[in-house]
Amino acid sequence: MECLTEPITISYSGSQVTIESFQLRSLGAVITIAEGSDVGQFLDAVAVMKDGTEIPMIIGDSSNRTIRRAADSPIDLDLVACVRLPDGTELPVPPA
Numbered sequence: 149m150e151c152l153t154e155p156i157t158i159s160y161s162g163s164q165v166t167i168e169s170f171q172l173r174s175l176g177a178v179i180t181i182a183e184g185s186d187v188g189q190f191l192d193a194v195a196v197m198k199d200g201t202e203i204p205m206i207i208g209d210s211s212n213r214t215i216r217r218a219a220d221s222p223i224d225l226d227l228v229a230c231v232r233l234p235d236g237t238e239l240p241v242p243p244a
Contacts, residue, residue: 149173151231151239155182160235165191168213170239172231174223176205179215191215194232195223202232 151170158165166182170193177193195203205217230238 149225149242151241156237158233158235158237161190170231172223172225172228172241174225176208176216176218179217181213181215183213192234193217195219196229196232197227198229
């Protein structure tokens with residue numbers, strides 16, 4: 149499921165990254181960053197569940213502008229409250 153309706157720019161670790169797409173999936177996320185963004189390969193995220201549980205999405209790979217992150221455990225998309233990015237930005241999750 150797509151969590152963005154338009155690109156956003158975040159700042160963290162002294163760099164800026166423009167995220168064009170953030171697709172949350174049951175086993176992690178696929179993130180597309182804008183050309184020219186800094187250090188997108190270090191872009192980690194956390195799925196915050198409605199009960200407060202957090203599921204990190206840290207391990208993965210990147211190729212060009214696409215970043216793939218695997219979740220530490222499967223994510224029940226019906227129970228996700230939001231996705232938290234490294235700078236503290238919280239992306240709302242549309243109904244599954």
